Amino acid sequence: MSRPTDLGSIKEGSNVIIEGEPCRVVEVEKSKPGKHGSAKVRLVGIGIFDGVKRSMVGPADSKVEVPVIEKRIGQVISIGDVVSVMDKETLDVVEVPLPSDEKLRSSVSLGSTVEFWKILNRYLIHQVRRE
16 A cells, blocks of 8 residues: 655655655755756665665656555564464464564564564564563
């Protein structure tokens, strides 16, 4: 799921969809409106799932898609090539890829409680919770 917003209202740290991939914005440059046109905005984002740097340029009043991030809490029930996480509210079991961050990967264990994100029908383990 995503929602449209003006390109000129995007700030550093927010999320935007660039080339079909959800990205966290790390740099925003805005130019002033000129004699023959509107202000331009240049965004640089890092892919949330793949870590690839992407950029986009456009008029400040153009629309861009912002991903809706659904933050959920779950319990790890199995670990293999993927991690099976049971949502604590709905009791649905979802398959989540192992985190690429080595520190986060080592802290995921059977029975641990994790916060996972659902972005554009894809899942990501964001953190391991201490309870």
